[in-house]
Amino acid sequence: MDLSRRTLLTGTAVAAAGPALARDDAPPAVLVSTWDFGAPANAAGHAVRLAGGSALDMVExxxxxxxADETNASVGLGGFPDREGHVTLDAVIMNGRGDMGAVCALEDIVHAVSVARRVMEATPHVILVGEGARAFALEQGFDTTPLLTPESEAAWRRWLETSNYAPRANSENTDWPGGASDHDTIGILGIDAQGRMAGACTTSGMAFKMRGRVGDSPIPGAGLSVDDEVGAATGTGVGEDILRVSGAHAVVEAMRAGLDPGAACRRVIERLARLRGDKIADHQVALLALDRQGRAGGFALRPGFTYAVTDAAGQTRLVRAESLFS
Structure with missing residues (x-):
């Protein structure tokens, strides 16, 4: 069975303008993004599309x-800090023609994705890190903002009481898998009215990580890959695992070889499972893809991953992805 079709047939529409449809009947997507909070992100991107913005403008x-969402404890303002209490942000943005920019371990700047875009457009480099990234952002006129909110600081201080540092699948879940509190990185992929593609990925990284840790999210080819000839992909979950298989790039290349987005995501997840075996027994990894025809699909290592799909009319459905393991 076509795996993308199966995902949409059997996936649960958890908050949608209508029920999830079979892929052959669904309108082409113009925006997809990870997790349930992808719906408002898609709405902002769609508004930019209607105003004539580019795919790059849409995903940014x-x-x-x-x-900017303080209630989202894994992206931007209000993100959980590292072990030492510092909130550090990672982000990447790219178009489908090889232009890209990224920042790692950026502090005191809310919109890391916009700094990443400025790296792409105003420097000869792809990645700036740490103090260099912060200095560049200030030179470019970005305002500084304390990123550690009282809520995130309180969570960090509770963590200090146990200091039990162990990544777990869907570790932020407090209601049901895929719910508003079950998330990490946002990856967003888009197609503009001219058929050009772009993607962005932004995160505050793994909660209570070692200082200086960087996962897959800001790394081109790992957390994000975009190719106008084929499509785009992004990842979420334990970044170290996605890095090991160059997750997003592997998905795009699987689509280039003829697989649809859902099947391409599944192939890479299966490869990761074979590669790592019991070493990822408690991890969550999920991949999401959008091809140049507007077909969307995702697949996860374990249950709980949802993604938002928005068509050209602005209709959005949330899909709960299938997973390799129950």
Missing amino acids: AGARVAE
Whole structure:
């Protein structure tokens, strides 16, 4: 069975303008993004599309929504800090023609995705990190903002009482898998009215990580890959695992070889499972893809991953992805 079709047939529409449809009947997507909070991100990106914005403008606008949401403890403002209490942000943005920019371990700047875009457009480099990234952002006129909110600081201080540092699948879940509190990175992929593609990925990283840790999210080819000839992909979950298989790039290359987005995501998840075996027994990894025809699909290592799909009319459905393991 076509795995993308199966995902949409059997996936649960958890908050949608209508029921999930079979892929052959669903309108082409113009925006997809990870997790349930992808819906408001997609809405912002779609508004930019209607105003004539480019795919790059669309995904940046969507990512900025998540970055500014203080209730989102894993992206931007209000993100959980590292072990030493510092909130550090990672982000990447790219178009489908090889232009890209990224920042790692950025402090005191809410919109890391916009700094990443400025790296792409105003420097000869792809990635700036740490103090260099912060200095560049200030030179470019970005305002500084304390990123550690009282809520995130309180969570960090509770963590200090146990200091039990162990990544767990869907570790932020407090209601049901895929719910508003079950999330991490936002990855967003878009197609503009001219058929050009772009993507962005932004995160505050793994909660209570070692200082200086960087996962897959800001790394081109790992957390994000975009190719106008084929499509785009992004990842979420334990970044170290996605890095090991160059997750997003592997998905795009699987689509280039002829697989649809859902099947391409599944192939890479299966490869990761074979590679790592019991070493990822408690991890969550999920991949999401959008091809140039507007077909969307996702697949996860374990249950709980949802993604938002928005068509050209602005209708959005949330899909709960299938997973390799129950």
